[in-house]
Amino acid sequence: RKEVEQDPGPFNVPEGATVAFNCTYSNSASQSFFWYRQDCRKEPKLLMSVYSSGNEDGRFTAQLNRASQYISLLIRDSKLSDSATYLCVVTGGGGSYIPTFGRGTSLIVHP
Amino acid sequence: DTAVSQTPKYLVTQMGNDKSIKCEQNLGHDTMYWYKQDSKKFLKIMFSYNNKELIINETVPNRFSPKSPDKAHLNLHINSLELGDSAVYFCASSLSRVETQYFGPGTRLLVL
Numbered sequence: 587r588k589e590v591e592q593d594p595g596p597f598n599v600p601e602g603a604t605v606a607f608n609c610t611y612s613n614s615a616s617q618s619f620f621w622y623r624q625d626c627r628k629e630p631k632l633l634m635s636v637y638s639s640g641n642e643d644g645r646f647t648a649q650l651n652r653a654s655q656y657i658s659l660l661i662r663d664s665k666l667s668d669s670a671t672y673l674c675v676v677t678g679g680g681g682s683y684i685p686t687f688g689r690g691t692s693l694i695v696h697p
Numbered sequence: 698d699t700a701v702s703q704t705p706k707y708l709v710t711q712m713g714n715d716k717s718i719k720c721e722q723n724l725g726h727d728t729m730y731w732y733k734q735d736s737k738k739f740l741k742i743m744f745s746y747n748n749k750e751l752i753i754n755e756t757v758p759n760r761f762s763p764k765s766p767d768k769a770h771l772n773l774h775i776n777s778l779e780l781g782d783s784a785v786y787f788c789a790s791s792l793s794r795v796e797t798q799y800f801g802p803g804t805r806l807l808v809l
Contacts, residue, residue, distance in 0.1 A: 617795050618795040618796070620797065620798075624738075628802075628803075629787055629800035629801060629802055629803050630740065630787070630800050631800070632797050632798075632799075635797060671738065673740065675798075677794070677795050678794065678795050683745075683752065683753070683794035683795060684742060684745075684753055684755070685730070685742060685798065686742075687732075687739075687740040687741070687742075689737075689738070689739050690738060690740075
């Protein structure tokens with residue numbers, strides 16, 4: 587089983603749609619969880635940190651389920667500018683602080 | 698001011714050459730990283746330094762050697778470049794080992 591797994595997509599959705607991404611991780615002792623966004627030919631940029639209590643930032647909601655070892659990202663009212671690759675990142679656990687990136691989920695929002 | 702900067706942005710070179718990529722962060726962070734993103738866009742950690750000490754050294758050929766002269770700088774030297782080294786190399790920094798990482802713009806390396 588890969589350490590961090592994401593559905594690569596692409597997810598092709600119309601403007602205004604709601605779309606959800608999941609990411610599973612294998613290390614139950616993992617400590618930190620993030621969603622990053624990467625635009626074509628650009629560096630990854632933090633979208634949200636993910637906490638056990640869940641967190642929301644405008645149209646974006648992130649959830650962590652430690653029991654099932656997955657994190658999720660929900661995007662409501664999709665905009666054309668949301669088109670990008672969304673990367674799940676899991677760090678640490680058991681004395682290891684190695685950050686592991688998922689392969690990313692591609693989102694295409696069309697008019 | 699750019700938080701994490703890398704030089705050069707583009708690097709085209711011949712097989713067998715030796716090259717260096719430089720990274721600087723002005724965020725006052727303790728931890729810095731080097732990542733390789735291959736043609737399939739998979740971002741894989743190579744090295745990490747915390748307060749100038751090497752803490753992560755993933756399975757990377759020993760032709761790759763990182764060097765951290767101080768907390769704000771992490772350089773990557775590559776000896777005897779091979780075709781398979783062609784990729785985008787990203788530098789990143791974070792306040793600590795479990796905090797958010799901030800990435801540089803990347804160095805696009807092409808080995809001919």
